[in-house]
Amino acid sequence: MEPTEDTTDATGVVSTDDESDSASGGTAADGDEWDEELPERAVDAAERLTRLAREAVDDAEADAYRADRAERLAEHDFTARVRDEDDTLVCYPEEWIEDGTVQIDRIDDTDRAVEVSLSGPGDPDDWAEIEEHNAALVDAVAEAHSEIHAANARAFADFMGNHYARPMDSATEAELSEFLDEYFPRNAWPSEEQRDAVRASLRYVFEAADERTPL
Structure with a gap:
């Protein structure tokens, strides 16, 4: 209740x-x-x-x-x-x-x-711990899926770590939209294959963390 x-x-x-x-x-x-x-x-x-x-x-x-x-x-x-x-x-x-x-x-x-x-964002002092957590999720995506999805997951890890100092799997729908609409096309220099796969890549990140995706 x-x-x-x-x-x-x-x-x-x-x-x-x-x-x-x-x-x-x-x-x-x-x-x-x-x-x-x-x-x-x-x-x-x-x-x-x-x-x-x-x-x-x-x-x-x-x-x-x-x-x-x-x-x-x-x-x-x-x-x-x-x-x-x-x-x-x-x-x-x-x-x-x-x-x-x-x-x-x-x-x-x-x-x-x-x-x-x-x-506001998380504590920047926790960046090393957050990066370790996010890197483990990237590795999990790389192991279970293709390098394209791993590259997209790495871009998302950079976005959440550098801009919000938070784990990837704590992202809200608004933060995912910001990543997809602004950060990813401007900063990740994605290939056409990466652009086509990015939403699936984000779902794989949340699956690796055993969390529900906001997408």
Whole structure:
């Protein structure tokens, strides 16, 4: 269920309506090693699906992305809301919630929550890690498909890494459109075969990451 607004009543119980939450969670680790209770892959998927829900052209599509996010987090007994005041995705344990509201007395350790800013690009300081992730996806595409698709995947990796400092499989529909319409024809110097194959190449990238493509 994805309610619609965030309020705090006189009893001190915080409502988790629509993608918002007033509980102050911890932040994701900035170092090389992930030390959060919620796996990093689950957090990355939650961020991507949240961005896709925002870009969705209709309510049904947005609801599908949110349902996918909820299902993935539920595998780890977590849930998520977007805190509107600072545009932050907050993932926190389901045990904090009863009847759709966060119970303050159940928050034993705020560091169990993970916060991800949804404003702007990713952290450039994480570029090396992002490049390693994207390069692995390019290699997977190269192994499963032709060099044409691998070259297109490499161009997409450069676009997402250099322009957004984010993994390829976190791209939204708008970012894919920007790549296809602007970056790819102007910067990748694609052959005719590459141009004809590029949409399939992008689908292969998301398949390699076991993620749903926004295309």
